[in-house]
Amino acid sequence: LKAKEIQRTALYKNTVALIRAYANIADAMEAAGYTATEIEEIKQQLDFYLELRKEIQQASGEILDLKTYEADMRHLIDTYIQADEPETISLFGDMSLIDIIVNTGIAEAINSLPEGIKCSKEAIAETIENNIRKKIIKAHLTDPAFFAEMSELLAEIIKERKANAISYEEYLQKIAELAKQVNAGKSAQTPEVLKTPAQRALYNNLNKNEKLAIQIDTAVKSSKPADWRGHQARENVIKTEIYQLLSKSRDTETNNLVIGPQPIDSQAKVLSEVERIFEIIQEQSEY
Secondary structure, three states, X not given: OOOOHHHHHHHHHHHHHHHHHHHHHXXXXXXXXXXXXXXXXXXXXXXXXXXXXXXXXXXXXXXXXXXXXXXXXHHHHHHHHOOOOOOOOOOOOOOOHHHHHHHHOHXXXXXXXXXXXXXXXXXXXXXXXXXXXXHHHHHXXXXXXXXXXXXXXXXXXXXXXXXXXXXXXXXXXXXXXXXXXXXXXXXXXXXXXOOOHHHHHHHHHOOOOHHHHHHHHHHHHHHOOOOOOOOHHHHHHHHHHHHHHHHHOEOOOOOOEOOOOOOEOOHXXXXXXXXXXXXXXXXXXXX
């Protein structure tokens, strides 16, 4: 996905340039010397590249949002490219591919894809994988440990698919289950007592320490000043709460902190852990 980013960007930009160029001459093509056949061929080429861009955007998880598109570009597309009677492309509106998988199942999700994608099992697989990968990348900072695990699972499933180690049906079951976990931000093993995304993020990044996660969550909610983000003194209030709670999480024999998989045996490491957890807290919208 990353390796082809430059090519995709070039296609998107050049397609827009083509639309603008066509719009500038669309009403005067006959006067410019084009025959009726040539005009129709150019229109078909324009339709082809717009459809190609749409399929690539969907396959790579980069769906065009017309609401954020500049007004003149929306007008050009509506006027010159999509002037026919509206055609229902998908019954799911603006739902993402992952949302469709979660809400209606993998079969409906595949059926919602453009014809140019759903006619190929390889294209279907890559489209689903790219959409899951994009979700993981986008949400990674909110819960680094969990989404790192999801990324590893995705890589394993892709490896199995490419090696033909599992059937296509098994692949679809696995990738659908992964999509559900990524979308929910939790796995089946996540304790039910952790009700919010922030609690689950703390739990995942505190070596699955349920008690400590809830303590820090409670402390942040009760101590956070208003508009604390970006204000050092106010951020330090939260960091102090984190530090105090981390400092109490010690091994009874060694007196080392036991937050992560390795004991923390120095003050510098404690402060480093405070900063690491604080960065995760910053990413939580509920705080």
